Amino acid sequence: MAARTSNKTSESLDKVSVICRALRRAIIEQALEPGAKLPEDSLxxxxxxxxxxxxxxxGQLAAEGLVELRRNRIAVVATPSWQEARDAFDIRIELERLVVRQLAGKLTKAQIAELNAHVDAEDRARGSTDAVSIRLATEFHILLAQMTNSPILVRYVSEVAYRCCLTLSLFSRPHSTECAINEHRAIIAALGKGDADKVMELMHHHLDSVANRALVAPTPQRGRDLLDILAPYADEVTSERVVKLTKVARRG
Amino acid sequence: MAARTSNKTSESLDKVSVICRALRRAIIEQALEPGAKLPEDSLxxxxxxxxxxxxxxxGQLAAEGLVELRRNRIAVVATPSWQEARDAFDIRIELERLVVRQLAGKLTKAQIAELNAHVDAEDRARGSTDAVSIRLATEFHILLAQMTNSPILVRYVSEVAYRCCLTLSLFSRPHSTECAINEHRAIIAALGKGDADKVMELMHHHLDSVANRALVAPTPQRGRDLLDILAPYADEVTSERVVKLTKVARRG
DNA sequence: CGGGTGTCAAGTGCATGCAATTGGAGCGCT
DNA sequence: AGCGCTCCAATTGCATGCACTTGACACCCG
Structure with a gap:
């Protein structure tokens, strides 16, 4: 239009949501621990x-419950209490029972293959850090939710799963992923057979046992440099300004 | 501190959330219909x-699903499809079953009195407009959720209830509130008796029947002036600037 | 030496300004 | 008339600037 149409701004993928995604990942991978400060200008x-x-x-992350916003104070990564964690799991159990109830016997071969592929990835990642395993396990559940084709359900399951992920990072012990993978496989199998009650029961037990493992004390370790922590996450943002500013930063 | 501490800014009740509340109310009372435009500067x-x-x-309302945000376009009040409405009710049923399960037999006398008082209010409002009845009914459910003392549950129930409210405004017929009030009373009674299974069943049936009534055609009526529609809602905002600007406005 | 107090930098709350995008009105061409 | 084009007003996307708040440190006084 008018004079010229710069093709530079055509990326358009909404900076806000890009940053949300990056922060979300940093949080659930425990790169940003609960309580970590998130000053607006550093971000x-x-x-x-x-x-x-x-x-x-x-603001968006606060709406999802991952970040705590206090008026006139620096925002921090949310630190769910034990009770809140338990509440989140209770809700999650109900939501995911609904997911598998809707899905039982209705998945295509391709979808089942996709699920299996994801669990394979979880298997392969068993050597990685705890945080990565937890993230992959969480993404399995979100993948399931997506197959319901219900955007609302996807949103709620994702949110509550991220929340749970956050608390798992806080409370859980290393070995917890091991058996979860098998349970994921069992769920896929039951979904294929179409036995709704069975798969709801499996999912219920699966989530309940994951939740019950989360009863150990937290391991605080605060105080790293925000700019360092975020470096790998900022790479995903495609902008020359980032590079420029990264050099200057360092004023923490 | 320093020179002077103006006591004018001490109100501090976060303008964003005030506006959210006002808009939410305007939306669920159908003052703003689904599809209504919400230009930033008019707001x-x-x-x-x-x-x-x-x-x-x-942004916040979009996160709650009440508003639809399209890039570079005017935001609009969300217009849930019939399927989305059904999905929302399915989720809502599960969440509210959880609520009453947690509440059964655990309410204090004062809480039961509070619930009864609310239903009395619903009764009294039977003469009012449809939208008001729907809002009150919705608030009954939110009140229940609040009694669980689980902030997460409150948030999800509120959100999904508002969503359902939005679709009810779209699809439902006048008489639908009549029997719902009795069902509310029945739920309170069962909660007092402490029979968890019974009250879960009641809640399930209650929501299911409300949802099933929502099968009639929508009644479009678009096109009123945004500034007029919002007038009563703006009154709640305590600021002299509002008054000043209200006179100028009118440039739709 | 301890507790109140002044000062200040870091940070948030919000308004405003400017560039880019969009939808549509007007205009010409067929 | 119908179709496409250009241009413009309305509106969003985003950065920046300024006022206010807060927490911390130094300072002073008892």
Missing amino acids: GERFGVSRTIARHAL | GERFGVSRTIARHAL
Whole structure:
């Protein structure tokens, strides 16, 4: 239009949601621990955007319960209490029972293959860090939810699963993923057979046992540099400004 | 501190959430119909804030699913499809079964009195408009959720209930509230007796029947003036700027 | 030496300004 | 008339600037 149409701005993938995704991942992978401070301008610097955008992203994450926003104070990664964690799991159990009830016997071959492929990935990642395993396990559940084709259900399952993920990072012990993988396989099998009650029972037990393992004390370790922590996550943001600013940063 | 501490800004009750509340109410009372446009600056004018704030509020409401945000386009009130409405009710049923399961037999006398008082209010409002009845009925369910003392559960029940409210406004017929009030009373009674299974069944049936009534055709009526529609809702915003701007507005 | 107090930098809350995008009105061409 | 084009007003996307709040440190006084 008018004079010229710059093809530079055509990326358009909404900076806010990009930052949300990055932060979400950093949080559930425990790169950002519960209680970690998230000052708007540090975020803005790291991701190459203004405070306005960083602020907006924090608002979204707060709505999801991953971030705590206190008026006139620096935002922090949410630190769910034990009770809140338990509540989240209770809700999650109900939601995911609904998911598998809707899915039982209705999956295509391709979908079952996709699920199996994901569990294979979980298997392969068994050598990786705890946080990565937890993230993959969480993504399995989200993948299931997506197959319901119910955007609302996907949203709620994702949110509550991320929340649970957050608390798992806090409380759980290393070996917890081991058996979960088998349980994932069992769920897939039961879904294929179409026995709704059976798969609901499996899912219930699966989540309940994961939750029950989360009864150990937390392991605090605060205080790393925000800019360092976020470095790998900022790479995903495709903008020359990031690079430029990354050099300057370092004023923590 | 320093020179002076202006006591003017001490109100501090977070403009964003005030606007969210106002818009939420306007939406679920059908003052703003699904599809209604919500331009940032009109909102800002009406509520006496800048676009920044209005925008942020829209973001929150979008996260709740009440508003649809399209890139570079005017935001609109969400228009849930019939399928989405059904999905929302399915989720809601599970969540509220959880609520009453947790509550059965554990309510204090005072809480039961509070619930009864609310239903009395619903009774009294039977003469009012449909939208008001629907809102009150919805608030009954939210009140229940709040009694679980689980902030997460409150949030999800509220959200999904508002969503359902939105679709009810779209699809439902006048008489639908009549019997719902009796069902509310029955639920309170069963909660008092402490029979968890019974009250879960009651709640399930209650929500299911409400949902099943929502099968009639929508009644479109678009096109009123945003500034007029919002007038009664803007009154809640305590700021002299609102008054000033209200006179100027009118540039639709 | 301890507790109140002044000062200040870091950070948030919000408004405003500017560039880019969009939808549509007007206009010409067929 | 119908179709496409250009241009413009309305509106969003985003950065920046300024006022206010908060927490911390140094300072002073008892």
